[in-house]
Amino acid sequence: MNYEPTPAFARRLDEGDPLHAFRERFALPDDGRGEALVYLCGHSLGLMPRAARGLVLEELEDWARFGVLGHEHARRPWIPYDENLRAGLASLTGARTGEVVAMSSLTVNLHLMLAAFYRPSGARRRILIEAGAFSSDRHAVASQIAWHGLDPGEALVELTPAAGADTISEEAIEAYLEEHGDEVALVLWPGVQFRTGQAFDLVRIVGAAKRAGCVAGVDLAHSIGNMPLALHDIGADFAVWCSYKYLNAGPGAIGGCFVHERHDPPHLAGWWGHEPATRFRMEPEFRAAPGAAGWQISNPPILSAAPLIASLALFEQAGLASLRQKSVALTGYLEYLLDRLAPDVGLITPRAANARGCQLSVRIVGARGRGRRVFDALTAAGVIGDWRDPDVIRLAPIPLYNTFMDVLRGAEALAEALRSQP
Numbered sequence: 001m002n003y004e005p006t007p008a009f010a011r012r013l014d015e016g017d018p019l020h021a022f023r024e025r026f027a028l029p030d031d032g033r034g035e036a037l038v039y040l041c042g043h044s045l046g047l048m049p050r051a052a053r054g055l056v057l058e059e060l061e062d063w064a065r066f067g068v069l070g071h072e073h074a075r076r077p078w079i080p081y082d083e084n085l086r087a088g089l090a091s092l093t094g095a096r097t098g099e100v101v102a103m104s105s106l107t108v109n110l111h112l113m114l115a116a117f118y119r120p121s122g123a124r125r126r127i128l129i130e131a132g133a134f135s136s137d138r139h140a141v142a143s144q145i146a147w148h149g150l151d152p153g154e155a156l157v158e159l160t161p162a163a164g165a166d167t168i169s170e171e172a173i174e175a176y177l178e179e180h181g182d183e184v185a186l187v188l189w190p191g192v193q194f195r196t197g198q199a200f201d202l203v204r205i206v207g208a209a210k211r212a213g214c215v216a217g218v219d220l221a222h223s224i225g226n227m228p229l230a231l232h233d234i235g236a237d238f239a240v241w242c243s244y245k246y247l248n249a250g251p252g253a254i255g256g257c258f259v260h261e262r263h264d265p266p267h268l269a270g271w272w273g274h275e276p277a278t279r280f281r282m283e284p285e286f287r288a289a290p291g292a293a294g295w296q297i298s299n300p301p302i303l304s305a306a307p308l309i310a311s312l313a314l315f316e317q318a319g320l321a322s323l324r325q326k327s328v329a330l331t332g333y334l335e336y337l338l339d340r341l342a343p344d345v346g347l348i349t350p351r352a353a354n355a356r357g358c359q360l361s362v363r364i365v366g367a368r369g370r371g372r373r374v375f376d377a378l379t380a381a382g383v384i385g386d387w388r389d390p391d392v393i394r395l396a397p398i399p400l401y402n403t404f405m406d407v408l409r410g411a412e413a414l415a416e417a418l419r420s421q422p
């Protein structure tokens with residue numbers, strides 16, 4: 001597309017955007033003085049679908065009205081509540097409906113999956129992750145290794161980018177697994193890397209892991225609702241995610257898991273994973289519900305699951321393919337505008353559309369401390385992105401609620417911040 005750095009151009013794209021009306025379905029934050037913020041931070045916390053309020057209120061009302069009887073008599077009965085979410089989650093992850101479940105939260109789910117799937121034995125003990133992985137993922141993996149009495153210093157392998165590069169090529173992952181795969185028990189890879197915004201070709205990574213005889217797990221924190229996914233077909237063993245980023249379900253919202261249908265029954269049990277028909281007999285033997293539902297442990301947090309219903313409905317109405325098409329154009333526009341700020345600004349996110357999602361990660365060039373000062377000036381100007389030490393500003397236009405005008409205003413504010421912080 002031939003982009004132009006003008007309000008008239010951005011407005012024209014917004015007017016021609018078939019998804020433009022979805023913006024009104026979200027609450028857009030302002031600066032407290034009535035001035036709308038330019039919100040480019042949906043990779044961290046998605047905005048509130050307006051319908052979420054009504055859904056949460058309905059649950060509060062039903063709790064007030066029915067008490068415990070709400071488990072069966074609420075508008076959306078609480079016992080089978082996760083069924084409200086399953087089709088939407090399956091569609092976003094490319095899974096069969098029986099392979100996904102909304103439950104708990106991301107790192108807890110990761111621990112559960114690792115507890116079940118990480119079975120070091122003989123020479124096959126390693127877990128492969130990317131260098132610079134999100135701290136919580138690294139903590140989970142390292143502590144699971146230690147839990148098995150092994151040394152994370154030996155069994156945790158963190159693949160680094162080639163010298164001088166910010167991102168890791170799929171070839172490097174494949175080469176590592178070809179050479180050392182028989183020492184790797186489990187590969188845990190992000191769909192999109194949180195710091196760089198790099199989207200990985202999961203077909204290749206899961207394929208390489210499976211060829212090498214490893215368990216293939218995926219962290220979708222930055223992928224679900226951002227990129228199209230095909231977890232079932234690519235044969236991933238498990239995946240975990242949170243719902244507060246691209247899924248717009250609110251702070252601390254219920255997370256989710258995918259477990260490929262070939263893995264049944266579950267390894268770890270709690271009453272909510274029991275087959276529903278006999279769960280309340282409270283018998284000592286555990287009979288698993290089929291599929292991913294059998295991995296649930298506790299009854300779900302209804303108040304943190306309700307907003308996800310609102311958000312999944314918006315994804316269904318908009319369609320992930322159309323959202324992705326808009327996302328490629330929005331992020332491409334941001335890239336074009338950021339390139340005009342070179343050499344003050346360098347992108348670390350890959351340039352190919354299929355190697356990134358919404359997010360662009362920007363390195364501010366200059367003396368030490370300039371990046372942070374520029375970021376603070378940007379925030380003061382009403383543009384919300386986020387900062388990741390030591391030197392990255394992350395910005396993500398979200399196709400459900402951001403506009404081309406937002407992208408232009410964000411880039412113009414960044415240009416001004418760079419001028420004010422030489």
Ligand SMILES: Cc1ncc(COP(=O)(O)O)c(C=O)c1O
Binds near residue numbers: 190242
């Ligand atoms: C990649 C990744 N892993 C783990 C987490 C931690 O998530 P939680 O606090 O929901 O466990 C996050 C949160 O942003 C994340 O981005």
